[in-house]
Structure formats: C-alpha cells, structure tokens
Amino acid sequence: MSLPPTRWELAGEGNRGYGEHFAERVARGDDVDGEARLADALVPRGARILDVGSGMGRVAAALAARGHDVVATEPDPELRAQSQATYAGLEVLPHEALALDPEQVGGFDLVVVVGNVFIYLGEGTERAVLARLRDLLAPGGRVLAGFHLSAVKTGSRTYPPDEFVADVAAAGLRVVHRFGSYELHEPNDEYAVWVLARD
Known part of the structure; x- marks a missing residue:
C-alpha cells in the first residue's frame, strides 16, 4: 500500500533540531518523562503499550x-538511529501508524501518540x-495523544480542537479527557493532551 508523505517527511532538514534538542536535555539530566508519567498512570503495571512516532x-x-x-515505532531513520544509540535495549519498528497491521501487532492497553505526531x-x-x-x-484500551494546537513547528499544521474532536468521532473514538499539559493543567489554546477510547 502506498502511503502519502507525512508533513514530517516533507519538512526534511527543517525538523532535524528535534532529536538534537532532546539529546541535549537527556545529557543534562533534565526531566523529559512527563508524557511517560501520565501514560504510566493510565494503565496497570505490565501493560502492553504502543508508542507511535517514538x-x-x-x-x-x-x-x-x-x-x-x-512496542515503539518510528519511520524516520535518523531518529531510529538516535534511539538505538541512546537506548540500546529499545527495539524500534520502522513503521508509521497506517503501516501497522492490527492483526499482527494489535491488542494494546494504551497507544501513545505524543510529541506533535498528529500535526505532522x-x-x-x-x-x-x-x-x-x-x-x-x-478491549478497554485507550489512546494518549498530545500536540500543539497551532503550527508552531517547521512543516506542521494547525489542528483546532473542534476539528480534532470531529475526526475522533468519525473514527469511532470519543474524547474521555482533555488537558492543557501532561501534568493535567486545565485546557488552553496552545497545547492539548487527550485521552481517547472506543466509542
């Protein structure tokens, strides 16, 4: 199946600063686990989790x-290489979301789609x-998504909340929660964190 290019691919060299930025933060010992802490709180210990666009x-x-x-999946070869260099024990599949076959890799308690994946x-x-x-x-699984609501990143799109909610409903999902951060601040106009479930 031929998939359309993602906005991330089309941005090309314009988005290379992402990996460097987080490599520097990890090297400094900064706290970069906000998304993971919330994801961890949404599932029991030993849950099966898919990280799309890892x-x-x-x-x-x-x-x-x-x-x-x-299970981690990241189509960008440079980011996969960085992942292997930084977290040697982490296996990363080279797929984007639409290339994942539910019959082969399905059955997740949580699917994590953070780091602005949706606007790319x-x-x-x-x-x-x-x-x-x-x-x-x-069954009973949920999706944790997070992204900037406006196109603040190179090559990304603006994705208004009402449009996202309409797309969620059209896809057979529903919004369980919306927050303004991974620390569960109230919703705002800059960033949205969503917990979704099957409708």
Whole structure:
C-alpha cells in the first residue's frame, strides 16, 4: 500500500533540531518523562503499550523502565538511529501508524501518540490514522495523544480542537479527557493532551 508523505517527511532538514534538542536535555539530566508519567498512570503495571512516532525513544524507554511491554515505532531513520544509540535495549519498528497491521501487532492497553505526531501526519490522513489506532486497541484500551494546537513547528499544521474532536468521532473514538499539559493543567489554546477510547 502506498502511503502519502507525512508533513514530517516533507519538512526534511527543517525538523532535524528535534532529536538534537532532546539529546541535549537527556545529557543534562533534565526531566523529559512527563508524557511517560501520565501514560504510566493510565494503565496497570505490565501493560502492553504502543508508542507511535517514538522519535528518539525517550517515552518508550521510560515506559519500558517502568515495567511495561512496549512496542515503539518510528519511520524516520535518523531518529531510529538516535534511539538505538541512546537506548540500546529499545527495539524500534520502522513503521508509521497506517503501516501497522492490527492483526499482527494489535491488542494494546494504551497507544501513545505524543510529541506533535498528529500535526505532522500526511495531509488528509488524520481520520484514517485515528481509525487505525482504534483498531490497535485491546478491549478497554485507550489512546494518549498530545500536540500543539497551532503550527508552531517547521512543516506542521494547525489542528483546532473542534476539528480534532470531529475526526475522533468519525473514527469511532470519543474524547474521555482533555488537558492543557501532561501534568493535567486545565485546557488552553496552545497545547492539548487527550485521552481517547472506543466509542
């Protein structure tokens, strides 16, 4: 199946600072586990978790360290290489969301899609991606998503909350919670953290 290019791919060299930024933060010993702490709180110990667009691996590695069965997937070869160099024990599949087959890798208690993945998806693929994430869930499973609501990153899109909620509903999911941060601040106009479940 031929997939449309993602906005991340189209941005090319314009997005290379992402991996460098987080490598520097990890090297300094900064706290970069906010997403992982919330994901960990949403599931029991030993949960099966999928990290879509795992980037340089920091969230997936933190969840694995907390005792979860984690599958990471990152289509960008440079970020996969950085992930292997930073977290040697973390296996990362080279797939984007629409290339994941629910019959082969499904049954997740939680699917994590953070780090602005949603505003870098291929144009017009948002509902298809949400439907695929739905199909990857185990019964009772949920999706944790987080992204900037406006196009503040190179090559990204603006994704207003009402449009995202409409896409969620069209994909057979529903919004369980919306927050303004991974520390559960109230919703704001800059960043949104969503917990989704099957409708």
